[in-house]
Amino acid sequence: MKASDLSRRNFLKGGAMALAGAVAAPLLAGCGNGRQHELDDEGNFKQKDPQPDFMKPPAPIADSQIVSTEKADVIIVGAGMSGLCAAISAAEEGGRVIVLEKTNTVNFRGYDYAAVNSRVQQQVGNHLDPVDVTREIMRFGAYKPNQKVVMQWVKHSGHVNDWLLEMALKKGCTVQHIWTYDEMVAEGATLPTRPSMTFVLEPTQEAIEKAPKGMIGGKPVIAMAYTLLSTAQDKGVDLRFKLPAVQLIREDDNKGRVTAVIAKDPEGKYHKFVGEKGIILCAGDYGHDKEMLHHYIPSADTVKINLYPSKANTGDGHKMGLWVGAAIDEGPHAPMYFDFGMVNAPGLADSVMRQP
Numbered sequence: 206m207k208a209s210d211l212s213r214r215n216f217l218k219g220g221a222m223a224l225a226g227a228v229a230a231p232l233l234a235g236c237g238n239g240r241q242h243e244l245d246d247e248g249n250f251k252q253k254d255p256q257p258d259f260m261k262p263p264a265p266i267a268d269s270q271i272v273s274t275e276k277a278d279v280i281i282v283g284a285g286m287s288g289l290c291a292a293i294s295a296a297e298e299g300g301r302v303i304v305l306e307k308t309n310t311v312n313f314r315g316y317d318y319a320a321v322n323s324r325v326q327q328q329v330g331n332h333l334d335p336v337d338v339t340r341e342i343m344r345f346g347a348y349k350p351n352q353k354v355v356m357q358w359v360k361h362s363g364h365v366n367d368w369l370l371e372m373a374l375k376k377g378c379t380v381q382h383i384w385t386y387d388e389m390v391a392e393g394a395t396l397p398t399r400p401s402m403t404f405v406l407e408p409t410q411e412a413i414e415k416a417p418k419g420m421i422g423g424k425p426v427i428a429m430a431y432t433l434l435s436t437a438q439d440k441g442v443d444l445r446f447k448l449p450a451v452q453l454i455r456e457d458d459n460k461g462r463v464t465a466v467i468a469k470d471p472e473g474k475y476h477k478f479v480g481e482k483g484i485i486l487c488a489g490d491y492g493h494d495k496e497m498l499h500h501y502i503p504s505a506d507t508v509k510i511n512l513y514p515s516k517a518n519t520g521d522g523h524k525m526g527l528w529v530g531a532a533i534d535e536g537p538h539a540p541m542y543f544d545f546g547m548v549n550a551p552g553l554a555d556s557v558m559r560q561p
């Protein structure tokens with residue numbers, strides 16, 4: 206039977222009636238992604254509310270409400286791991302960079318870093334086959350990930366890992382540990398690939414004293430936060446804290462380039478930042494926006510612990526993009542659930558379960 210032949214009437218006809226009573230009710234009440242559906246007269250699904258609130262663009266901020274305008278080559282939204290890496294890279298290429306950060310500090314968490322064939326991995330003889338790694342990540346994600354994105358990581362994570370480590374060593378950090386194959390693979394494991402964990406950092410005393418407080422991960426994460434923040438400052442990156450981006454400006458009635466970001470200061474005043482070469486959104490995930498979580502990851506409804514200490518990650522980058530016409534995967538999206546439950550394989554769980 207073709208999908209179009211499956212009308213509600215056909216479905217309920219005949220001996221399937223009793224079973225349909227049990228099965229169809231939950232089907233009609235809602236689909237897995239949390240959106241409400243019902244069938245039209247032709248038997249097709251129709252969405253009651255195709256547009257949840259977070260997708261609805263707010264009223265544009267008028268020019269008259271903007272109290273200042275600044276220009277740089279690149280404007281970056283968010284001073285986490287990705288925002289600071291992007292800022293340092295752009296500054297290394299000679300770009301003038303402004304980073305807008307919602308909170309009063311940079312935000313980091315974690316412990317160590319995964320990569321494929323970075324220098325430290327070569328040093329301990331831990332060679333990874335890029336195709337095996339890609340296959341394993343795809344398999345682990347039930348073939349849902351975008352293979353092109355996975356391949357990007359597989360191809361480039363090694364030299365990015367070298368770049369990060371070089372920066373950390375320049376800042377006086379030392380390598381506390383390099384993971385080896387034997388530490389990572391439990392006896393009896395059937396994985397066709399080796400784990401991709403790399404190094405753990407030890408910060409300097411200066412890093413410990415100067416690093417922002419309250420980051421999950423202890424000393425290793427302090428080392429990376431200090432490395433990236435101080436390197437960005439050395440390279441002249443202009444960091445603005447407590448200045449959340451609230452809207453993007455896209456030319457030609459949302460058909461042209463995104464040329465500027467509007468940010469809102471603590472007094473409620475709006476400031477415009479023009480990115481002459483580009484705008485990069487690095488505003489993190491949407492773990493603290495309940496509506497987005499429910500919409501894109503309904504399984505998160507039952508998860509009681511959110512390990513992100515900062516409540517700032519409310520999907521602002523995703524929302525601002527959507528409001529000016531960006532596309533987003535329909536969902537359900539991949540959640541990052543920590544799972545350390547693998548029997549007799551603490552290292553393995555750590556290295557494989559969270560990647561990429």
Ligand SMILES: Cc1cc2nc3c(=O)[nH]c(=O)nc-3n(C[C@H](O)[C@H](O)[C@H](O)COP(=O)(O)OP(=O)(O)OC[C@H]3O[C@@H](n4cnc5c(N)ncnc54)[C@H](O)[C@@H]3O)c2cc1C
Pocket residue numbers: 282283284285286287288305306307308310311312313314315316317318319421448449450451487488489490512513515517518519521522
């Ligand atoms: C407990 C825990 C442990 C982890 N351990 C590891 C690990 O060991 N190794 C690893 O590689 N990864 C680890 N991760 C994952 C890692 O932390 C994330 O993948 C990474 O931080 C994502 O970086 P990001 O820059 O995209 O986002 P974030 O680091 O979240 O940064 C986003 C930034 O944008 C800011 N922001 C938000 N909205 C706005 C706005 N409107 N305007 C301006 N700024 C805004 C936020 O305040 C934040 O500073 C861990 C995650 C958790 C929760």
